[in-house]
Each structure stands twice: as C-alpha cells, then as structure tokens.
Amino acid sequence: MTLPKTMTALILRQDGYAPGTGEMPTDLSPFVDLAEIPVPEPREGQVLVKVARAAVNPSDLMFVSGQYGQPRKAGLPAGFEGVGEVVAGNPALLGQRVSFFGMGWGTWAEYAIADARMMIPLRPDVSDADAAGLIVNPMTAMAMFDIAREDGAGAFVFTAGGSQLGKFLLGLARDTGVAAIPVVRRAEQAPALKALGAAEVLVSTSPDFVKRAKDVFAKHGPRILLDAVADQVAADLFAAMPRGARWICYGRLASTPPRLDQMGQFIFMNKRIEGFWLTNWLRATPPETVAQVVAEMQGRFASGAWRTDVSELLPLSQALERFPAALSAKDAKVQIAP
Ligand SMILES: NC(=O)c1ccc[n+]([C@@H]2O[C@H](COP(=O)([O-])OP(=O)(O)OC[C@H]3O[C@@H](n4cnc5c(N)ncnc54)[C@H](OP(=O)(O)O)[C@@H]3O)[C@@H](O)[C@H]2O)c1
CATH class of the missing domain: 3.40.50.720 (NAD(P)-binding Rossmann-like Domain)
Known part of the structure; x- marks a missing residue:
C-alpha cells in the first residue's frame, strides 16, 4: 500500500498544562488546529494505523485544554483512542483491524501510531462505533x-x-x-x-x-x-x-x-x-487478566449486551466548527471519522 506523505489532523496548539477552570470546553478552537502534517513513521514495536473512527471523551476535552493528568505536546494530534487498520510497521500485523490508544500521536488524524503490544485485534462482529471507544x-x-x-x-x-x-x-x-x-x-x-x-x-x-x-x-x-x-x-x-x-x-x-x-x-x-x-490499573494488572477483560468486552459488544450510543459522526475536516453544537447534545457520544 502506498502511503501519502502528509495527512490531515487536529493538532494541539499548546504545550504542558493550563491553570484550568475545571470547565470542560465544547469549543476546542483555542486548543487545536486543523493542519496538514507529515504522516508519522512507526518505530520498533509500533505500527501505523489508518484511523476509521476516533472517540471524543471527557478526558480528551480535559487533555486538549491542559487540565488532564498528563502534559500536552504542541504540534501532535489530539485524541486518545480510536479504531482503524494497521497499514505499516510489523508485516505480520498489516491489514489487522484494531482498537488502539494513541501513543503520543493522537487519533484525531487520518493516521496514528499505536504500540503493537497494546492495541486490540478486533472481532469482525464488533462495530466501528463500539470499537472506536473500546478501551477508555x-x-x-x-x-x-x-x-x-x-x-x-x-x-x-x-x-x-x-x-x-x-x-x-x-x-x-x-x-x-x-x-x-x-x-x-x-x-x-x-x-x-x-x-x-x-x-x-x-x-x-x-x-x-x-x-x-x-x-x-x-x-x-x-x-x-x-x-x-x-x-x-x-x-x-x-x-x-x-x-x-x-x-x-x-x-x-x-x-x-x-x-x-x-x-x-x-x-x-x-x-x-x-x-x-x-x-494505573493497566500498569498494575497482569497482562493475562487484561486479555480476559478485553475478550469479555468484545463479547459484550458483539452480543449486544453493551452498545455505544453515538449522536454524531463528524468528518475530521468539519469537527472543529461542529464541536460546540455536537458536544452539547445529551446522552450519546460524538465520534470523528477522518
Ligand atoms: N479515571 C479513569 O480512568 C476514567 C476512565 C474513563 C472515563 N473516566 C471518566 O468517566 C466519566 C464519564 O465518561 P463518559 O465518557 O462515559 O461520559 P459521557 O458519556 O460524555 O457523559 C458525561 C455525563 O456526565 C454528566 N455530567 C457532566 N457534568 C456534570 C456535572 N457537573 N454534574 C453532574 N453530572 C455531570 C452528564 O450529565 P448531563 O447529561 O446531565 O449533562 C453526562 O451524563 C468522565 O468524567 C470521564 O473522565 C475516567
């Protein structure tokens, strides 16, 4: 597969933390820009994922506004989790559909970097809507x-x-x-x-x-x-x-x-x-226990015991202008589709 040299992403405007009002923003324009940036290259142990959908959770909103428990890095894409297909990195994983947590490179982008050991290979009967928010x-x-x-x-x-x-x-x-x-x-x-x-x-x-x-x-x-x-x-x-x-x-x-x-x-x-x-739970929990939890989660989504309620799927290019109205909706999630 030939990959493009550049991609569209919603990138962080600021570094580090902000004093914080405690308010969760719905207008993200002070914190992220829509930009054309180089497609990242996976390093040892990483893969490149073509993002199909990304979640928008309260933790993302607190993170982009500098109020979360880890610092921002200006210029990198925002977005903690998503679903997509492995398109570069370990050849054995190419074509695999995965849920993943962005490792530095966030998921509000056309492509993102995932840690090959941490991503979750998906059952085909788990929908993209559920898989985009499978982890957090x-x-x-x-x-x-x-x-x-x-x-x-x-x-x-x-x-x-x-x-x-x-x-x-x-x-x-x-x-x-x-x-x-x-x-x-x-x-x-x-x-x-x-x-x-x-x-x-x-x-x-x-x-x-x-x-x-x-x-x-x-x-x-x-x-x-x-x-x-x-x-x-x-x-x-x-x-x-x-x-x-x-x-x-x-x-x-x-x-x-x-x-x-x-x-x-x-x-x-x-x-x-x-x-x-x-x-902290992931750091403290044995990998075999995490694997059991992941299997049970996928089973719950596949059987319909769990469902992710999605109110709007925003194209990446329109997300910034549509966030304020979309994030004001109640009882369902906003997701991004690059
Ligand atoms: N610690 C962790 O590891 C961890 C991991 C995952 C999630 N979380 C946290 O879990 C929470 C839920 O996440 P989610 O994605 O499931 O949320 P969500 O679907 O976006 O829903 C947010 C809910 O919070 C309610 N809410 C917002 N502000 C409130 C306030 N001031 N007083 C009372 N209720 C309020 C909303 O009620 P209304 O509909 O009335 O507005 C809504 O039901 C978030 O705080 C998130 O950060 C923590």
Missing part, C-alpha cells in the same frame, strides 16, 4: 465494577449515571444480579436507566434528594460510590452512605469541588476516599 470507558467500567462486586454488599452507587460509562456499569450489574444505583441530575433520564437495569435512580436536583438517598441506602446497603463528578452532591451522598463506605473518585466533571464537613466519619465509621485511573 469499557475497560474502566469492567475494572471498577470488579471493585463493586468484590466489596460484597450486592449494591453500589455511581454518579454521572447517564454517561456512556454508566450505561456499561448498568449492563454489568444487570447481568450479575448486583443492584446498581445511578445518580443523575435530569429526572427525564430515569426511565431509560431503569430499562437498562438500574435498581433505583437518584435525581440530585430533586428537593428530597438526600432523604431519598438515605432510604435507598437503607434498603440496598451500598458501600461503594463510583464518582465521576466530584462535587457537593457526591460528598452528601458519601456522608449518607453506611459504615465502611468507599468514595472512589474517577472523574471531576464538576468545576466546583466539594466541602467535607463530617470528618468524624473517617474516624468512627471507617469511611475512605480513593481515586481510580485506568492508566
């Missing part, structure tokens, strides 16, 4: 659901209940008989989450929210709070949870952090606050 949210859902299951209470609570990751958690809970209790801020999301298997849905904007949470906790006894928001709602929920509760913060979608005012609970009720980051 599904793997995190699998890893965190294990924490909830191993806790043994038979129930857990999670915020950002209508998120794509939240919907994956609901599928896992439904299929294993664990009571999942999502928390949302829009009451209209409740019926859809119930249909996906939620045992109860808590609506944080309702006037009796904390009382209802206490009633639900008395009935189900959850000890794990998986929290993507990190706001006062999460802190209030945690305070209402029973003895031994663990608040596992894995996202900070809110721009205003919480205030803790019940410190005695850490002393007398054995409560704990922790963090979860997929990057």
Whole structure:
C-alpha cells in the first residue's frame, strides 16, 4: 500500500498544562488546529494505523485544554483512542483491524501510531462505533465494577449515571444480579436507566434528594460510590452512605469541588476516599487478566449486551466548527471519522 506523505489532523496548539477552570470546553478552537502534517513513521514495536473512527471523551476535552493528568505536546494530534487498520510497521500485523490508544500521536488524524503490544485485534462482529471507544470507558467500567462486586454488599452507587460509562456499569450489574444505583441530575433520564437495569435512580436536583438517598441506602446497603463528578452532591451522598463506605473518585466533571464537613466519619465509621485511573490499573494488572477483560468486552459488544450510543459522526475536516453544537447534545457520544 502506498502511503501519502502528509495527512490531515487536529493538532494541539499548546504545550504542558493550563491553570484550568475545571470547565470542560465544547469549543476546542483555542486548543487545536486543523493542519496538514507529515504522516508519522512507526518505530520498533509500533505500527501505523489508518484511523476509521476516533472517540471524543471527557478526558480528551480535559487533555486538549491542559487540565488532564498528563502534559500536552504542541504540534501532535489530539485524541486518545480510536479504531482503524494497521497499514505499516510489523508485516505480520498489516491489514489487522484494531482498537488502539494513541501513543503520543493522537487519533484525531487520518493516521496514528499505536504500540503493537497494546492495541486490540478486533472481532469482525464488533462495530466501528463500539470499537472506536473500546478501551477508555469499557475497560474502566469492567475494572471498577470488579471493585463493586468484590466489596460484597450486592449494591453500589455511581454518579454521572447517564454517561456512556454508566450505561456499561448498568449492563454489568444487570447481568450479575448486583443492584446498581445511578445518580443523575435530569429526572427525564430515569426511565431509560431503569430499562437498562438500574435498581433505583437518584435525581440530585430533586428537593428530597438526600432523604431519598438515605432510604435507598437503607434498603440496598451500598458501600461503594463510583464518582465521576466530584462535587457537593457526591460528598452528601458519601456522608449518607453506611459504615465502611468507599468514595472512589474517577472523574471531576464538576468545576466546583466539594466541602467535607463530617470528618468524624473517617474516624468512627471507617469511611475512605480513593481515586481510580485506568492508566494505573493497566500498569498494575497482569497482562493475562487484561486479555480476559478485553475478550469479555468484545463479547459484550458483539452480543449486544453493551452498545455505544453515538449522536454524531463528524468528518475530521468539519469537527472543529461542529464541536460546540455536537458536544452539547445529551446522552450519546460524538465520534470523528477522518
Ligand atoms: N479515571 C479513569 O480512568 C476514567 C476512565 C474513563 C472515563 N473516566 C471518566 O468517566 C466519566 C464519564 O465518561 P463518559 O465518557 O462515559 O461520559 P459521557 O458519556 O460524555 O457523559 C458525561 C455525563 O456526565 C454528566 N455530567 C457532566 N457534568 C456534570 C456535572 N457537573 N454534574 C453532574 N453530572 C455531570 C452528564 O450529565 P448531563 O447529561 O446531565 O449533562 C453526562 O451524563 C468522565 O468524567 C470521564 O473522565 C475516567
């Protein structure tokens, strides 16, 4: 296959970190440019992937705006994950369709570099829509659901209940008989989450929210709070949870952090606050366990037990101008198709 010398990509405008407002941007024009840049050359252990679709996740938006846990490098394409076909590098892998995590070279580009050991060869019955976001949210859902299951209470609570990751958690809970209790801020999301298997849905904007949470906790006894928001709602929920509760913060979608005012609970009720980051989980988890998780994830997508809801597929060349409207849509993902 003859490869072009240059390609189109959405490249980062800045280096390093930004002071950060905590706000997740929808207009990315201050942070990325549409540019024509050289097609990268894979080094030892790497492959070149022709990108079919790339995901647009909250972590991408926080990263491009300099608010994520790793520094930006100006001039390199943005985009953490995607799906495509191996077109250069290890000859044995040529033509392989893979889900992959961009290694320095992001996925919001016509071509990207992937680590040959880290990419995921795909089953043909996993769609591009699911495969574009196969790693970040599904793997995190699998890893965190294990924490909830191993806790043994038979129930857990999670915020950002209508998120794509939240919907994956609901599928896992439904299929294993664990009571999942999502928390949302829009009451209209409740019926859809119930249909996906939620045992109860808590609506944080309702006037009796904390009382209802206490009633639900008395009935189900959850000890794990998986929290993507990190706001006062999460802190209030945690305070209402029973003895031994663990608040596992894995996202900070809110721009205003919480205030803790019940410190005695850490002393007398054995409560704990922790963090979860997929990057650390991958470093700490044996490769054979990761391989089992990957196989189960693909099986779930192939069987229809999981589905990625996509609201819009943006052509790379139009993404920048269409991001503000597309990213304001609710309950589904934006993806990019180079
Ligand atoms: N730590 C890790 O390793 C890791 C890995 C994967 C994902 N994550 C995190 O997981 C979270 C979910 O990701 P996703 O891709 O599934 O998200 P998503 O599908 O884009 O959905 C985002 C959800 O967050 C809700 N939300 C946004 N801001 C909120 C706020 N201030 N208060 C309450 N709810 C808010 C939205 O609710 P509305 O519909 O009401 O706006 C929406 O349901 C993100 O925070 C992401 O960074 C972390």
